[in-house]
């Protein structure tokens with residue numbers, strides 16, 4: 001699983017950080033989210049999916065997530 005942030009979309013709501021604090025954080029200077037763990041293991045899958053769902057502007061991009069189709073994929 002690979003996680004990235006579309007910083008052009010991100011508006012710093014930090015919902016994603018609440019959902020997946022081990023994987024994502026918000027830069028206090030830029031006000032944008034950034035990835036702490038770029039390739040999180042399967043133990044973070046549900047947290048990352050929740051982060052992607054909770055982002056109001058769909059700026060959390062997840063590649064190679066589970067087969068449940070809940071996570072939007074890059075491209």
Ligand code: SF4
Nearest residue numbers: 010011013014016055
């Ligand atoms: S929830 Fe979305 S808009 Fe908010 S900080 Fe995370 S990526 Fe950015």
